[in-house]
Amino acid sequence: DVVLTQSPLSLPVTLGQPASISCRSSHGLAYGDGNTYLSWFQQRPGQSPRRLIYKVSNRDSGVPDRFSGSGSGTDFTLKISRVEAEDVGVYYCMQSTRWPPTFGQGTKVEIK
Amino acid sequence: QLQLPESGPGLVKPSETLSLSCSVPPGSITNNNYYWGWIRQPPGKGLEYIGHIYYTGSAYYNPSLKGRVTLSIDTSKNQFSLRLSSVTAADTAVYYCARVPHPLGSCSGATCFSFDSWGPGIVATVSS
Numbered sequence: 231d232v233v234l235t236q237s238p239l240s241l242p243v244t245l246g247q248p249a250s251i252s253c254r255s256s257h258g259l260a261y262g263d264g265n266t267y268l269s270w271f272q273q274r275p276g277q278s279p280r281r282l283i284y285k286v287s288n289r290d291s292g293v294p295d296r297f298s299g300s301g302s303g304t305d306f307t308l309k310i311s312r313v314e315a316e317d318v319g320v321y322y323c324m325q326s327t328r329w330p331p332t333f334g335q336g337t338k339v340e341i342k
Numbered sequence: 343q344l345q346l347p348e349s350g351p352g353l354v355k356p357s358e359t360l361s362l363s364c365s366v367p368p369g370s371i372t373n374n375n376y377y378w379g380w381i382r383q384p385p386g387k388g389l390e391y392i393g394h395i396y397y398t399g400s401a402y403y404n405p406s407l408k409g410r411v412t413l414s415i416d417t418s419k420n421q422f423s424l425r426l427s428s429v430t431a432a433d434t435a436v437y438y439c440a441r442v443p444h445p446l447g448s449c450s451g452a453t454c455f456s457f458d459s460w461g462p463g464i465v466a467t468v469s470s
Contacts, residue, residue, distance in 0.1 A: 263448040
């Protein structure tokens, strides 16, 4: 199975400051159709996950533009340009390029 | 965000079968752009893919569940369901249903998808 390794696992951030989460894959995630099926999800405390980003860098409708995704091959990054209080939660990457789909272990973002 | 409420018993005995259902807005379950899936999250842990199913009944299952899982779909009731047999305490988790947009065409049903709308989740506890 593809192993997705996120870092850091815990990310204390000052309000208004940027944050960056890495997701590294044990295998390349480019599919034969030219796309890379890597998504990012946010799970706020006590809530179900919400998709933020799909195919590496495509933001879902309603997701603030302070969230951005980038990367290729085996290295991917989720960036928050200026962290707000509502961004507290756990963030997961997920791949479905290779079977079976797998999730990263999660990165907990908290306010310092 | 699509409303996808899960339902089912919250408590199951070890070795028995866990059965959960997810309700989908009328008319959307047969949309050929979507599969319908299940994901679970053990207490304090991360997310685990369980499986996903198309309105035709074609389904994919996580091999880690070793044949214990079966998904089904009832288009007349706008519902899809999960059955997990021979449960143990390790199956205690919050179970989420989700919509699965799929590009079709260029990909097999097993790949190239994501989960774009999630239900609120339902807690299932395995205990005698």
